[in-house]
Amino acid sequence: MNDTVPPQFRGEPLRTLIDFASTGAAGSIRLRGAFGAPRQVLAAQTLDAVRPVLDAAQALAQQGHWCVGYVRYEAAPAFDASLSVHAANAADASEGPLAWFGVYHEMLPWPEPAPEAEVRVDWQAGIAQAEFERSLTEIHRAIADGEVYQVNYTAPLQGRVQGSAHDLFLALLRAQPGGFAACIDTGEEHVLSVSPELFFDWRDDRMLTRPMKGTAPRGATPEQDQALAAALAASAKERAENVMIVDLIRNDLSRVARPFSVRVPRLFQLQSLPSVWQMTSDVEALTREGTTLADVFAALFPCGSVTGAPKVSAMRLIRALEPAPRGVYCGAVGVLQPGGAATFNVPIRTVTLRGHAARCGIGSGITSGATAADEWQEWRHKRAFLDRASQPFELLETLALADGVLxxxxxxxxxxxxxxxxxxxxxxxxxxxxxxxxxxxxxxxxxxxxxxxxxxxxxxxxxxxxMPAAPARVRLQLAPSAFEAADSEFVRFKTTRRAHYDALAPTAPGVFDTLLWNRHGEITECTRGNIAVLQGGRWLTPALHCGLLAGVGRDHWLREGRLSEAVLRLDDLRRAEGLAFINSLRGWIDAELETSP
Incomplete structure (x- = not known):
């Protein structure tokens, strides 16, 4: 078979895609291309076969081949028997080789854009909030007892896919661009990784690792976004979490490093992702002569950012608290280039598919200062890339057209x-x-x-x-519970993804809309417009950082001076001298609240 002819022109589908960003290391470039069916497959079904598979992949890369594949989290005992993991269960969705690499003669061009096919995934949480809180209590006990300093606790989401694996990968890549992405088709499963985290980049004798630890949500406005970034950069808790993992990786890296070559040139760098800010640090070293890829994995795997510290104790606690294998999630996905340069990600933001069954892990690092409420919210922020990719949506604007004028x-x-x-x-x-x-x-x-x-x-x-003329006055009802989606980008931006609003739409006769509030007890907006509250003779509207859409009508009246921004709480409704429903479509409508909070 002539590998210089792209498979899409031979009737053979492209099976594997990679889009790895440049790491910034000397000689590193963006790797973006495609592969057809592998000319050879290297797979380890047992722990004792993992190191030979890595040795074979490294040898073939040095002979001029491309090798693309993964190592599962459960392969860890192949490198150190003291590392605790779940035994792979054939009935589990994560079942598969502990290590798998496809071998290719040539990387082909990235395929030309094709018409988008619709893909949908219905995700179900793999853990209830009460169970999450019980696990955090146990982690805090272990920290207080001196067993661990930090534990990276995770849980899986399960889903059913409607559409192809490659279309889902492209949707995930649009939702989480710019990282170390790979779509690997083994024939038995698909690994769809859009991870932003570099595990290691190793070329010649230079090793770069970039652990990611420390998270903050993106802001509703540029000013709030920068404030959240600044708060993350200055957070003693997040910096401590990051430096714990940096110290762990420095220690791990010293196993294969030349004496005195381990250094940390960049600490506490912020990386902007579509839905979160992440904190990263660089740890570098020169590897000793004769170091093999298997030696590198023995020193570093799994990455400390997805275990915690100390690694052995943290993984023991993970094994006790997490009910199932992690699989490729939190393992390593990577590319060996002809000549031997190796780049692997830490496969967070990663979906695995077996048939139509999908699995994706979400987690965070738990330290002594972590609270269940904040960590639960962090998990919500981290899964935003799934929410973007799992259902198609369009951007939406609703305008009034009156006698030929928009x-x-x-x-x-x-x-x-x-x-x-x-x-x-x-x-x-x-x-x-x-x-x-x-x-x-x-x-x-x-x-x-x-x-x-x-x-x-x-x-x-x-x-x-x-459209009929707007009513002179409307009745509003108060949402019965906090609006869980208040921190979502599908609140900050107007799209056709509106199920979170539709679920709270009023059904009682005569009620025009529902007034929403967030988990802090702050008023946000209505499902179809903004709200204005008259207080002390001034019309006030909730501040954007409370979690609401920046309505066009709202902005118009703010600029005119008729409105001012403020944080308004449920108790303020009792003291309100007046209410108004406002949006660009219907204008300013006097309102009354049907029930008191």
Missing amino acids: RHADAHRARMRQAAAHFGYAWDERHIDDTLNQLVRQHPAGLWRVRLLLTAQGQATAQAFA
Whole structure:
């Protein structure tokens, strides 16, 4: 078979894709390409076969081949029998070789973009919040007793996929770009990793590791985003968590390093991801002559950022608290280039598929200062990449068209442009204008509700629906519980992903909308518009950092000075001198609350 002919032109599907960012190390470049069926497969079904598989992969790479594959977390005892893991269970979704590498003669070009196929995944949490809290209590006990300093605790999400593995991978890659991504098809399972974390980059005798430890959510505004980043950078808890793992990796790396060559050139660097800020540090060394890939794994695997410290004790506690094998998640996924240069990620943000069954782990590092509420929220932030990729969505703007004039058109266009930049959607300003102008020409008179949609590929559509005049006064009901999605990007940006709002839409006769509030007891917005509260003779509207959409009407009245931002709590509703429902579509409508909080 001639490997210089791309498989897509031979009728053979591309089976494996890699998109590894440059690490910044000397000689490192972005690796982006595709592979067909492997010419040879190296697989370890037992612990005693893991090191020989790594030796064989390294030898073949040095002979001029590409090797792409993974090592499962449960392979750890192959390098150190004191490392505790679950035994692989053939009935479990994580069952498979402990190590697997496909061998290829050549990396082929990244495939040309194809029309997007819809892919959906319905995810179910693998752990209840009560169980999560019990596990944190046990970890805190172990920390207090001096058994561990930190434990990386995780749990799986389970899902069913509608669509192809490759389409899901591309959706995941759009949701979590710029890291160390791989889509590996072994024939039995697919590994879809879009991990932002570098495990190690090893070329010649230079070794770079970049542990990622320390997390903060992204902000609702540029100012809040920078404030959250600054708070992460200054956080004593997050820095302590990071430096614990840096010290562990320095110690691990010293096993294969030349004397006095281990150093930490960069500490506490912030990396911006679409849904979170992450803190990373670089640890470097020069490896001793004769060091093999298996030696590197014996020194470093699993990465300390996904175990905790000390590693042996942390993994023992993980084995006791986590009910099932982690699988490829928290193991290593990587590429060996012709000549032997090796780059592996730490496969967080990683989905494995067996048939239509999907599995993805989510976790965080638990230290003495960790609280169950904050860690649970961190897990929600970390799974945001799954929420983006698991259901298709379009960007949405709803405008009023009155007698041939679009109300606040420039502001709606600007807000959609910001959303497109955030989600990585293609944006063509002229195409948007042409779409809206055509609709306006078709509806020169009357009052219309215009629904403008934009796909990921930048295709815009617009529809107009006859709209009655806004009512003079409306009744609102208070949400019965805190709005769990208040910190979601699908709140901060307007899209067709609205199930979290629809679930709280009013059903009682005469109720216009539902007033939402967050877990801190702060008022946020309604499901279809913003809220204004009259207090002390001033109209106030909740601040964006409370978790709400920056409504176009809201921004208009803020600029006019009719509104001011404030943090408003449930108790403030009792003292309110007036309420108003506000949005660009319907304007300013006096409101009353049906029930008191």
